[in-house]
Structure formats: structure tokens, C-alpha cells
Amino acid sequence: MxxxxxxxxxxxxxxxxxxxxxxxxxxxxxxxxxxxxxxxxxxxxxxxxxxxxxxxxxxxxxxxxxxxxxxxxxxxxxxxxxxxxxxxxxxxxxxxxxxxxxxxxxxxxxxxxxxxxxxxxxxxxxxxxxxxxxxxxxxxxxxxxxxxxxxxxxxxxxxxxxxxxxxxxxxxxxxxxxxRGSVNMWITIPGIQGHVAYPHRADNPVTKLGRVLVALDAIRLDTGNQQFQPSNLEVTTADVGNPAGNVIPGSASARLNIRFNNEHRGSDLVVLVRRTVEQAAAGATVEAKISGEAxxxxxxxxxxxxxxxxxxxxxxxxxxxxxxxxxxxxxxxxxxxxxxxxxxxxxxxxxxxxxxxxxxxxxxxxxxxxxxxxxx
Structure with a gap:
């Protein structure tokens, strides 16, 4: 039936x-x-x-x-x-x-x-x-x-x-x-909290975060190919979590995602971002999770x-x-x-x-x- x-x-x-x-x-x-x-x-x-x-x-x-x-x-x-x-x-x-x-x-x-x-x-x-x-x-x-x-x-x-x-x-x-493949990364930039009037006693991570974001924005991964559109790196958030106007924060962070084509492997992109971040802000750390390869x-x-x-x-x-x-x-x-x-x-x-x-x-x-x- x-x-x-x-x-x-x-x-x-x-x-x-x-x-x-x-x-x-x-x-x-x-x-x-x-x-x-x-x-x-x-x-x-x-x-x-x-x-x-x-x-x-x-x-x-x-x-x-x-x-x-x-x-x-x-x-x-x-x-x-x-x-x-x-x-x-x-x-x-x-x-x-x-x-x-x-x-x-x-x-x-x-x-x-x-x-x-x-x-x-x-x-x-x-x-x-x-x-x-x-x-x-x-x-x-x-x-x-x-x-x-x-x-x-x-x-x-x-x-x-x-x-x-x-x-x-x-x-x-x-x-x-x-x-396309996808990889998420979390960037943490350490600093030293302090009073804005005594910057020599603090280490402001926000300035370092700015350099990191500029360096990431300058990355050009590829121009695409016959099968795939270009890979793109997008910063999805930048955070300090500082409610006070007279305090230099103790840390700053950012998160990004890369959607990448078959010209890349996720692990290679993690190495690239870590190197870029370290050059812009020594001591910063990058955690990554590869959701899938292209x-x-x-x-x-x-x-x-x-x-x-x-x-x-x-x-x-x-x-x-x-x-x-x-x-x-x-x-x-x-x-x-x-x-x-x-x-x-x-x-x-x-x-x-x-x-x-x-x-x-x-x-x-x-x-x-x-x-x-x-x-x-």
C-alpha cells in the first residue's frame, strides 16, 4: 500500500x-x-x-x-x-x-x-x-x-x-x-590598571588594541579563484569593559572570524593572526576554534x-x-x-x-x- x-x-x-x-x-x-x-x-x-x-x-x-x-x-x-x-x-x-x-x-x-x-x-x-x-x-x-x-x-x-x-x-x-571554511579567534591584550592621571604607573591596553585592529585590517588574504569568492577577515567585537572615565583598564579584547576559501587551511590562518597580533602588541594571546575547512x-x-x-x-x-x-x-x-x-x-x-x-x-x-x- x-x-x-x-x-x-x-x-x-x-x-x-x-x-x-x-x-x-x-x-x-x-x-x-x-x-x-x-x-x-x-x-x-x-x-x-x-x-x-x-x-x-x-x-x-x-x-x-x-x-x-x-x-x-x-x-x-x-x-x-x-x-x-x-x-x-x-x-x-x-x-x-x-x-x-x-x-x-x-x-x-x-x-x-x-x-x-x-x-x-x-x-x-x-x-x-x-x-x-x-x-x-x-x-x-x-x-x-x-x-x-x-x-x-x-x-x-x-x-x-x-x-x-x-x-x-x-x-x-x-x-x-x-x-568556505570558518575560524573564530579571541584576542586578549593584557595591561596594568591605573589612574588616568598617573599613566606611568599603568600600561594602557587600549592603545595596543588599536594597533592590533589596524594590523588585522591590513591583511589581504587572497582575491578569490574560479570556485570561491575572496576570503574575508572580520572583527566582530572589541571590548574593554571599563565603566569608569578616570581608570586605565587592565585588559582589552577582540574577537574575529575568518571565512576562507580553499587557498587556505584554518591552522595556517591562526598562525598568521597570532604573528600579526604579537607584532602589534607583544604579550597578547590568541585563542582559536576552527569550525570547518573549505x-x-x-x-x-x-x-x-x-x-x-x-x-x-x-x-x-x-x-x-x-x-x-x-x-x-x-x-x-x-x-x-x-x-x-x-x-x-x-x-x-x-x-x-x-x-x-x-x-x-x-x-x-x-x-x-x-x-x-x-x-x-
Missing amino acids: TIAIDPVALASRLIACPSVTPARGAVFDILEEALAALGFEVHRFIVGEAPDGPVENLFASRGSGAPHFGFAGHLDVVPSGGGWDNDPFEPTIKDGLLYGRGAVDMKGSIAAFVAACADVSDHHGTLSFIITGDEEGPATYGTPALMRWMEARGIRPDMILIGEPTSENRLGDVVKIGR FLTPAGPLYDIVTKAIEEETGISPQLSTAGGTSDGRFLIALCPVVDFGLPNGTMHKIDEAAAVADIHGLRRIYAGVIRRALA
Whole structure:
């Protein structure tokens, strides 16, 4: 018996679960219920401790053998913030749009792929879901933990589609074939606190911070290449934390992020920044966390599978892009070719996040075309 799934109804049920990262529990119950009804064998596990956990992860598969096509995504969402017209976790349809936190990023895409699996119930090989509850957070216990779980069981997809919202002006116009890397750094500049009238008894770190910021601003990493836009270093905050007007502060700090292309490695950029900071302010320290390296999926069958399914549904040829933020593809690329494709992203992470009902249905049909081509 064929089971039909309404992707908008399923997305609404998922949105109704306030699964702010790190997520677990009810939102996974709903997805498991839908997948089990479609013949998927579902595995769930919770891992990690506070503050980055606990996190729930899910792996589900249907069929066996090769080829193995995986769909990856996340059920966690960013905090809703204030100012919504409606409760962000009470899904609302108005003027053809489904409103709610996660409608775009990315419960709508997950629901569309589940519905596509209902449409394509007869396929060769293996079809799987790789779903985490920690993509919007630090990812400490998310996709990397899922990959370790899969490796221990000898599970390795041949290709993976990630349902991140990549479309820009209309559904199907952009597919992400790679992503820039990301590294965060925290700079601390020590000084000696003192009275402003006795500067010889103090050591002002604010002046040193100014030199550091000028030196960082002068760094030119690259001009980009055929696959990637230029890397960029952005200072995101500079802080002294001094409420008094007559006190030289005892320390100053700054934070920066570098989004870098495949001409760099994160560790090399950390060395560059540390050297630059030390030259401008001796004694300063730099702590760093590399969120992911830049990656690029070479041209191959996965490109054709996804682009042809999009062209069949929309009549447009998508742009193959590496622009924008990163995704869990930075981890999954270690397994196999990866591309990201999903709903239009204009409202992701915004107040009144919303996905067009027509786009969710259209995405379902595109995903069904992907499955048919991948597992023919």
C-alpha cells in the first residue's frame, strides 16, 4: 500500500516542537514515526554533556546494498527572538506562506524529502537519513558523532544531499557545491590598571588594541579563484569593559572570524593572526576554534542528478555556488561527494521565518526526481 505524506502538514508538526539547539525528544519522535511508516529502520542516540549537549542524532535507512544515497539535515533551530506576528512555534499558514521557526532552515526541507520518499517507494540500493540536533550550535555532538556511529557499523554513503536552504530568488536557482571554511579567534591584550592621571604607573591596553585592529585590517588574504569568492577577515567585537572615565583598564579584547576559501587551511590562518597580533602588541594571546575547512565537491554524477531534477521541475539551470555560510558538508565531505540544496533562504534565522507552501511541494517533487535518478 502506498502512503502519501503532505510535506506542509509534516513540516508544521516539526515546527510545533520548539527544538532550539541542542535538540532532542519530541521533534525526533515525529520524524521517526513518519520514517518508520515508510519502511525505514530508524536508529536514535543521545550523546554529550552541557553546555554543548546533550544532543540527539538519528540515522534511518531503507533498502540495502549499493548505491547508497544519503539525505542529511538538522532538526535543531536557532532561538526565535522577539517581535514575531505569531508564536514562532505555532505554525501558521497565511497568504500561501508557512510561518514558524525552522520553516526554511530546515524542517521544510526535511519534510519535503520524507514526502519524496513516500512518492518513490520502489528503488534500488539504500536510501538514508542522516539527521542531527546540533547543526545550529557548536556541532560538538552532532554530525561528527553521527559519522563515528556510522563508521563503527561500516555505513558509508556514495553521495549525500544536504537540505540546507540554498535557493535565493526562486526555488532551484542555486545549488551549493562547496563551502568556505570558518575560524573564530579571541584576542586578549593584557595591561596594568591605573589612574588616568598617573599613566606611568599603568600600561594602557587600549592603545595596543588599536594597533592590533589596524594590523588585522591590513591583511589581504587572497582575491578569490574560479570556485570561491575572496576570503574575508572580520572583527566582530572589541571590548574593554571599563565603566569608569578616570581608570586605565587592565585588559582589552577582540574577537574575529575568518571565512576562507580553499587557498587556505584554518591552522595556517591562526598562525598568521597570532604573528600579526604579537607584532602589534607583544604579550597578547590568541585563542582559536576552527569550525570547518573549505571544501569543494568535484564535478561528477551528483551534480547531474540534482541539476537535472531541478531543471525538470522548474525549467531553470541552477547556479553552482560556494558562496555564503558553511554547513555540515564540511564534515560529510570526508565520506563522499556532497551538495546542498533546499528552499529559498531569504527568511532563514529571521523574525517571521516563512516558506512558500508551493515551494515546499515543489521541493518534494525535485527531491523525488533526485531519488529516482540516484537509485534507478
